[in-house]
Amino acid sequence: MNKNAPRIKTGLDTLWDKRPECLKGRRLGLLANPASITSQFEHAKDVIAQRFPGQICALFSPQHGFFAEKQDNMIESGHFRAPDLNIPVFSLYSETRIPTTDMFDPIDTLVIDIQDVGTRVYTFIYTISYCLEMAAKLGRSVVVLDRPNPVGGLQIEGNILEEDYSSFVGRYPIPMRHGMTVGEITAYINSTQKIDCDLTVIPMQGWTRDMYWQDTGLTWIPPSPNLPTPLSAMVYPGQVIFEGTNLSEGRGTTLPFEQFGAPYLDIHTLKQRVQGRLEGIVLRPVCFQPTSGKWRNQTCQGVHIHVTDRRKYKPYLYSLILLQEIMKAHPNGFQFKAPPYEYEFERLPMDLILGSRKLRENLEGRNDPLELEKTWQASLQQFKQESQNFYIYGF
Known part of the structure; x- marks a missing residue:
């Protein structure tokens, strides 16, 4: 064999x-x-x-x-x-x-x-x-x-x-x-x-x-240019939300989605604000210069996400937490990206990515993402029950 x-x-x-x-x-x-x-x-x-x-x-x-x-x-x-x-x-x-x-x-x-x-x-x-x-x-x-x-x-x-x-x-x-x-x-x-x-x-x-x-x-073959590794795919369900902002989500670098940042980002303040709240990952401070996309050829202060325990890591929730803390700490630097985005010319890209304007507004209103997560558990469980009818593979 x-x-x-x-x-x-x-x-x-x-x-x-x-x-x-x-x-x-x-x-x-x-x-x-x-x-x-x-x-x-x-x-x-x-x-x-x-x-x-x-x-x-x-x-x-x-x-x-x-x-x-x-x-x-x-x-x-x-x-x-x-x-x-x-x-x-x-x-x-x-x-x-x-x-x-x-x-x-x-x-x-x-x-x-x-x-x-x-x-x-x-x-x-x-x-x-x-x-x-x-x-x-x-x-x-x-x-x-x-x-x-x-x-x-x-x-x-x-x-x-x-x-x-x-x-x-x-x-x-x-x-x-x-x-x-x-x-x-x-x-x-x-x-x-x-x-x-x-x-x-x-x-x-x-x-x-x-x-x-x-x-x-199996060998990983990138299905798209900015998911070059299984690790980039692992963080993507959360880090993709930064596409809807003026933060670089790492496009134009060798670590798309695994790292993010902007010239205005205060890394040390961000780490202090989220300390003890993000299980299963380590945020390592980095500097990078995207060769394309947002902040092209400009030095971005940012972090590289290292997944240490995939069972505890919640990519979507943790990225919402990071997003909100950046919004709080950088009211003059942070901005949501304006349309167009994927052929939508009026609606805000962040609302399309989150699938909800209300969620974006709650984040802006400083509502705790941990509390927001509780509000969608019932509908999430309903989806889980319905989707299980189409499972081909066992646990």
Whole structure:
């Protein structure tokens, strides 16, 4: 037995081992990006081309492009032809975020092999939802090749998105950290939103809900440029909120989301204000100069988040605490980011990220985040009970 073999098999690995009947004889499309690989580093498009010769007719890409080369939000990727397969590659983050009927004309079944990161604001699951809607409308089927939730399947955290703050960074009433695999949440959306697409999920083998990415034995391939490591994915459910502020969330550095800061930030005051309140992490003072994005080429005072105990770490709550303390300490330096943000030109980006204007206003009003967390526990438990109906994997 190979001691270095991954502990689990992804849906793509399963497809490689055994061709599913639902794909035989069908004209196939594939929604994928660089993270769509087997444990042996074979890309999904090549696997499907080998296992189903002549059947793959179109490729589709989510935000950041088919090669995940686009850095930030509202940076579109174009359509092109794949030279090796001589088939079209349709960008679903271009002049449209919604697939057109023309894009679906070449296919009978859309295969989806996308690495999600378990966080409400990550746009891949909404690209999938639009594909489900178009497939249902046109009578096409969808097959999802499942992949791990890199931040585990046990911890669920955050307020439920309010309907008035639905956007491309949150279409549905789910919490910030949803605790589902991409296959599970696709099935959840398909059912609860009454899309009723003909959907099949090809499950993983060996994955259990207590696993983080580091437990899988799989190699991490960044699903987008600013989630370069499993650690960046671990802090992302909280640190993403700093996208809605004038603080650098670490884009344009080697540690996106793991570190944050601004030229005006007083690190020592911040550490004193949160001392003893943030379990499972250490905040290490740093200075950095982003090469792009906010505060480009300017020295930012900030902190690097080191996770020491993932069981105690609550990324969303802790980032809300950090945000509020920065707002208190820097009333003249701190600002919320103005629109546009993900094609929303009127609503405040922070409200879209939090899924609630009221939560943002409560933070501004200096209401304790620990007390605010209590107010969403009932709705969070309701989501947890409903979402468990779509769990494929045990505890």
